[in-house]
Amino acid sequence: MTIGAAPSKAKETSTGDVRRSFAARAWPWFIVVVGVGYWVLPLVGTFRLSLRQGGVYSFKAWELILANPRFVPAFIESVVNALAAIVVSLVVVVPTAYWVTLKLPKLRPIIEFVTLLPFVIPGVVLVFALIRLYSSPPLLLTSTYFSTRMVMICAYAALSFPYVYRSVDNGLRSINVRALTEAAQSLGAGWPTILGKVIFPNLRVALLSGALLTFAIVLGELTIALYMGQHTLGPFMADIVRNQPFQAAALTLMVFSLTWVAMGMIAFITNRAGRTQ
Amino acid sequence: MTFLTLSGVNKTFGDTVAVSDFNLSIEPGEFVSFLGPSGCGKTTTLRMVAGFEQPTGGVVTLAGEDITHARPSKRDVGMVFQSYALFPNMTVAENIGFGLKVKDVDKTEINSRVKELLDLISMPDKLKSYPHELSGGQQQRVALARALAIRPKVLLLDEPLSALDAKIRDELRNEIRRIQRQLDITTIYVTHDQEEALALSDRVVVMSRGLIEQVGTPFEIYNYPTTDFVASFVGRLNRIPATVVDQQRGSLDSGGHTIETGNPLNASNARKVDVLLRPEELELDGHDSNRMPGTVTSVTFLGSIVRATVDVGSASLTVDLFNERLLTLPTTGQIVTVTFPPHACWVPN
Numbered sequence: 243m244t245i246g247a248a249p250s251k252a253k254e255t256s257t258g259d260v261r262r263s264f265a266a267r268a269w270p271w272f273i274v275v276v277g278v279g280y281w282v283l284p285l286v287g288t289f290r291l292s293l294r295q296g297g298v299y300s301f302k303a304w305e306l307i308l309a310n311p312r313f314v315p316a317f318i319e320s321v322v323n324a325l326a327a328i329v330v331s332l333v334v335v336v337p338t339a340y341w342v343t344l345k346l347p348k349l350r351p352i353i354e355f356v357t358l359l360p361f362v363i364p365g366v367v368l369v370f371a372l373i374r375l376y377s378s379p380p381l382l383l384t385s386t387y388f389s390t391r392m393v394m395i396c397a398y399a400a401l402s403f404p405y406v407y408r409s410v411d412n413g414l415r416s417i418n419v420r421a422l423t424e425a426a427q428s429l430g431a432g433w434p435t436i437l438g439k440v441i442f443p444n445l446r447v448a449l450l451s452g453a454l455l456t457f458a459i460v461l462g463e464l465t466i467a468l469y470m471g472q473h474t475l476g477p478f479m480a481d482i483v484r485n486q487p488f489q490a491a492a493l494t495l496m497v498f499s500l501t502w503v504a505m506g507m508i509a510f511i512t513n514r515a516g517r518t519q
Numbered sequence: 520m521t522f523l524t525l526s527g528v529n530k531t532f533g534d535t536v537a538v539s540d541f542n543l544s545i546e547p548g549e550f551v552s553f554l555g556p557s558g559c560g561k562t563t564t565l566r567m568v569a570g571f572e573q574p575t576g577g578v579v580t581l582a583g584e585d586i587t588h589a590r591p592s593k594r595d596v597g598m599v600f601q602s603y604a605l606f607p608n609m610t611v612a613e614n615i616g617f618g619l620k621v622k623d624v625d626k627t628e629i630n631s632r633v634k635e636l637l638d639l640i641s642m643p644d645k646l647k648s649y650p651h652e653l654s655g656g657q658q659q660r661v662a663l664a665r666a667l668a669i670r671p672k673v674l675l676l677d678e679p680l681s682a683l684d685a686k687i688r689d690e691l692r693n694e695i696r697r698i699q700r701q702l703d704i705t706t707i708y709v710t711h712d713q714e715e716a717l718a719l720s721d722r723v724v725v726m727s728r729g730l731i732e733q734v735g736t737p738f739e740i741y742n743y744p745t746t747d748f749v750a751s752f753v754g755r756l757n758r759i760p761a762t763v764v765d766q767q768r769g770s771l772d773s774g775g776h777t778i779e780t781g782n783p784l785n786a787s788n789a790r791k792v793d794v795l796l797r798p799e800e801l802e803l804d805g806h807d808s809n810r811m812p813g814t815v816t817s818v819t820f821l822g823s824i825v826r827a828t829v830d831v832g833s834a835s836l837t838v839d840l841f842n843e844r845l846l847t848l849p850t851t852g853q854i855v856t857v858t859f860p861p862h863a864c865w866v867p868n
Contacts, residue, residue, distance in 0.1 A: 421604035424571055425662075427591040428598040429618030429669060439617075443608040 285495070292491035303488040307496070310489075312478055320475035323391070324460035327398035328453045331406045334399065336449070339410045340441055343419045357407040360400055365465035372397055373469065384470070394470050398460045405459075406452035413448025450511055458501045522547040522705050523568070523673055528577030529729075530563055537563040538729045541577070548703040550696070552716035555726035556752070561709045562677055564726075568707060569675050570594050582672055597666030601678040603658040605650040611637070611661050612646045618669035636664040639698060656687040663695070667702065674699070674706045680715065692718060713753045717741065725749045747867045750795055757801070759794040759834045763787065769861070774833030776811045781861035792866050798839040800863035803827065803849060807858040811836075815853045825849075829857050 295303035307313055335357075342349050360368070376383040376393050384390045419441070426436045442449070464476035475497065483490040521544035528541040538560040545551050553561035566572040568579060570591035579587045586594050605614050615636055616629045624632075637643045640660040650658055659679055666674060679695070680688045696719050699706050710716050716723045717737040725732045725740060725748070733740060733749045744750035761773035766788050769780035778794055786792050813831035825840045827849050836857055840846065849855060 417607065418602050418604060421600045421602045422606065424569070424591065425598065425600060425604040425606075425665075426617070427571075428569055428594070428596055428675075429665070430592045430621045431617075432592060435621060440606055440608075444606075446608075 285498075288491045288494055292488060292495060295488040303486075303492040304496075306486075307482070307489050307493050312473070313493075316473055316475045316478040319473060320461050323395055323398060323474060324457045326395045327402060327460050328456045330396060330399035331402045331456055332449060332453065335403065335406045335410055335452075336442070336445070337437070339407060339414055340419065340437070343411075343414045344423060354407070354411075357403040359403075361404055365401075365463075366469070368397060368400075369466045369469040372466075387471075390470050391472060394466055394472055397466050398456070398463065401459055401463070401466075402452070402456035405455040409448045409452040409455075410445060413445040416448075417444050447511065454504045454507060458504050461500065462497050521545065522549075522582060523707075524578075524580045525564070525568070526578045526580075528564070528567060528574045528579060530560070530567060530572060531575050536729050538567070538574075541731060543724060543731070543734065545705060545707070547705055550699055550706045550708065550719060550721045552708045552710060552720040552723045553726055554710060554713060554716040554723050554753070555732075557711060558728075559726040560729040561711075561724075561726050565675055565677055565707055565709045568673070569596050569598050595669070595672045597669060597671035597674045599659070599662050599666050599674070599676045599679045601681050603650070603655070603662045603682075605658055605662055605665070607650055609649075610646070611642070611648050611650070611653070614650070614661055615665045615668050617665065622669065632668055636668055639667075639701075640664045640694070654687075655683050656691055659683065659691060660694070663698070667698075667704070672705065674704050676706065676708045678709055678711070680710075680712075688715075695719065717753070725752065727752070744865075747795075750865065750867070755798050755837060755839075757796040757798060757834065757836045759796065759831075759836070761792060761794050761833070763790045763792060771866070773811070774831070776831075776833075778809050778811075778864060779861045780864040780866060784866055786866065795865045795867065796836075796859060796863055798826070798837040799824075799841075800859050801836060801838040802858045803829075803838060803840065803855045805858035807860040809859045809861065809864070811857045813855060813857060815849045815851055815855055818849055818851060820848070829855060831857060 292303050293299045293301065295306065338353065342353050372393060373384060375381060377385075383393050422440055422444070423436055426440050431439070462476055462479065463474070464480055466472075467474045467476040468480065479490070479493055479497070482493055523545040525541050525543045528538060529536070530538040541560075541564055543551075553564060555561050563572055567574050570586070570589060570593075574587060577587070578585060581594065581596075606617065609617065612630075612633050615633045619629045619632060633646070634643070637646060640663060642657060642660060645653065645657065645661075650661070653661065659682075663679070676695070680691055683691065692715060695708075708716070708719060717740070720737055722734060723737055723740045724734050727748050732752075733745045735743070740749060740753055744753065750756055759773050759778070761771035761778055763784055763786050764770045764772050764777070766784045766786065769782045769784050771778045771780070771784075771792070771794060773794070780794070784792075811831040813829040813836070815827055816830050816835065817828045819826040820842075823842055825842050825846065825848060827838045827840065829836045829838055838857060840849075
């Protein structure tokens with residue numbers, strides 16, 4: 243290096259370094275390209291297929307789906323089910339996780355295991371177990387469409403436990419639950435105030451990501467809805483897939499993008515909350 | 520008149536005894552510290568006063584009322600935690616006002632009380648800040664203000680300065696004392712730091728293994744420890760093994776050197792005992808009657824004091840010398856005589 247020359251790190255690196263760093267830089271790109279190809283090509287294919295209704299490129303298949311009299315009710319029913327499942331899930335999981343963190347930390351591994359059961363038990367097994375249990379006295383709950391729907395919402399809540407419990411538990415670990423609770427207690431607060439004013443607001447991000455994941459799961463759920471005879475989006479999709487390949491492609495993309503919007507919302511809100519905290 | 524009393528309070532967790540037979544009466548406006556190593560039961564005792572732990576036995580009364588089994592929210596105690604425990608979702612003002620809001624106090628009154636407390640902790644401009652925007656010291660000030668906002672009958676502080684660095688710790692320590700004096704609020708302060716306990720307290724309760732070792736003013740605790748534990752836990756201590764020669768006169772022998780204590784001893788003649796001495800009571804080549812020759816093995820310059828270690832054969836003694844410009848520093852290997860007066864000696868049973 244000559245005296246007086248501006249120090250330049252790039253000039254100092256030898257060509258060997260450059261070559262190595264080129265390989266090091268190319269490798270991730272290679273993975274990205276392969277990955278994107280693997281995930282995006284099927285989507286592109288599906289999208290093209292959805293445009294081929296009637297043999298010419300058009301949005302006919304999309305229009306037909308939206309015009310289908312079963313679509314909007316099924317969609318609304320699924321959304322309502324999802325929201326209800328989120329409420330049930332949070333009402334069960336948040337106080338449980340809170341209490342376990344605060345008073346029964348030894349139970350934590352057991353609770354964690356229990357919340358993982360929905361991963362282990364196949365949907366078909368779950369639905370037949372539910373039907374067997376709740377379709378005969380003393381717990382006859384599957385006699386009407388509405389009561390069956392309630393059972394199904396609870397089943398969805400159970401399906402969401404692995405996601406919701408994990409995110410709530412993470413949220414609880416990130417705040418000093420015990421000290422916050424005791425601080426609130428010594429200031430005169432009772433349990434409803436502590437949960438509502440102190441614990442819930444500080445779990446906002448965790449609750450939201452758990453809720454949105456639940457939403458995504460419930461929206462397209464097929465097995466349970468099918469065997470419980472519910473007119474939700476899952477069975478409707480299955481019907482379309484069987485009989486209308488072009489519309490099925492369009493419908494798949496609709497549900498898919500909805501899920502992605504949900505995911506995007508998680509990322510956006512988590513990010514923003516992360517910046518303000 | 521006592522304000523807060525603990526009578527025969529004990530606490531066991533399973534088979535472990537955390538606190539046993541704890542008796543203490545605290546006067547109104549008094550500042551009492553619980554001092555001891557970790558696991559000595561000081562925090563458990565504090566938590567029983569706060570209501571976060573239920574005593575296994577005994578009675579706690581506050582202002583004449585039995586609060587042994589009262590809920591924490593019904594006790595009128597203010598609590599400050601080591602971890603600050605500020606509510607992260609609330610501003611400084613909302614944190615301080617929380618207790619009053621829970622009690623349905625009028626909004627304008629809350630606002631004026633919050634302003635008053637922010638002035639008290641010298642942070643009038645931080646009203647709208649969130650806890651994460653404040654330094655540790657500031658957060659702990661806010662936590663203190665939050666605890667005081669409800670005008671509690673007792674203020675409880677659980678190692679409030681342990682998470683802070685040295686300079687802030689000293690500053691906040693003085694602040695806590697000033698505020699406590701100003702409000703004349705009865706205070707219990709839990710710490711493992713003897714300097715904090717000595718500097719802050721009207722009385723110090725030294726605890727070890729769930730038991731009270733000694734209760735006394737900082738002066739009494741330091742200069743007249745009643746148990747071996749207190750003597751060695753509070754401050755530094757030299758221990759010289761010795762044999763009692765004359766119990767009545769208080770003479771002992773240590774490695775051929777006579778130590779006179781000037782007072783009759785509890786231990787009988789020929790018993791082996793320890794003579795305990797504070798490092799600052801010892802001098803090098805002084806005029807006092809007890810004299811033990813030895814070799815300097817290390818010298819540490821600590822600013823206001825110079826700490827020398829001297830090997831006198833039967834023991835290695837720490838000697839603290841006050842620093843001054845004219846002081847001749849001892850050097851390692853130097854032959855010196857460690858001297859100390861008879862009244863500096865303490866011989867536990």
